[in-house]
Amino acid sequence: MFLQRSAVAAARRAAVAPVLRRSLATSAVRRNALPDQPKIKTLKDVKVDEDLIGPGARPGTVPTDLEQATGLDRLEILGKMESVDIFDMRPLDASRLGTMSNPVMVRSAGDEQHAGCTGVPADSHNVIWLTMSRERPIERCPECGSVYKMEYVGPAEDPHAHDHGHGHGFEEPKTFADFVKPTYY
Incomplete structure (x- = not known):
């Protein structure tokens, strides 16, 4: 009985073995x-x-x-x-604290840019997102005090500008920064 099972198993393996031994070949095509x-x-x-x-x-x-x-x-x-960074995705300079006289520059091709501050030295506090715009290009991190300034590098006049927010009854929400004297900027 045992010998009979072994013979049947060996016959099955022999029938399948040539299929399993087929080699896999790959070729590179340019x-x-x-x-x-x-x-x-x-x-x-x-x-x-x-x-x-x-x-x-x-x-x-x-x-x-x-x-x-x-x-x-x-x-x-x-x-x-071609090793060209189209959207300038390099991280901001986190090696120094931005000041009003020497802010950390943030380049933007749009009307608004968001920047995440992680503190000085880097990663000394959680990310705090700051929003700079063409109307208000300077922002200060409330945690570490680092100053960021948006440098607009987009077109001089946007042909797609549609007077967003002006004349349509929309007023930008007020923040505490709106009540700070301009001399403190």
């Missing part, structure tokens, strides 16, 4: 070597909005991030491929 693959534009080739639309994937394949990304996402990927 994407640019494919004749029907469109040329990927570089950052310097981007001139108009239509240049920020990806070519998409070939039928039957899964697209890469570069093939399917559009707009600002595509611009960021093209910049990273």
Whole structure:
């Protein structure tokens, strides 16, 4: 009985063994070597909005991030491929305490910028988020007293500006900083 079971098990293993021993082979194919693959534009080739639309994937394949990304996402990927930090994502200078005469500069291409202060030296308190705007570019951290100033680097005049908040009955909420004398700024 035992011998009979062993013979049946050995026969099963022999029938399956050639399938299991099949080797797995991989090959590397360069994407640019494919004749029907469109040329990927570089950052310097981007001139108009239509240049920020990806070519998409070939039928039957899964697209890469570069093939399917559009707009600002595509611009960021093209910049990273050429080691250009499109959105200036470097951390702020946390090695010193910003003062009114020498504030920590925060660059912004928009009307408003948020900055997180973690104190001086870095990580000495929890993150406190400060909001600077073009109308009010200087903010002081209430925890450590570090001063941050927004440097506007965007276009001189925004063609999409729509007079936000002015003339529509909307008044910006008042904070304690609105009641501080301007000489204390």
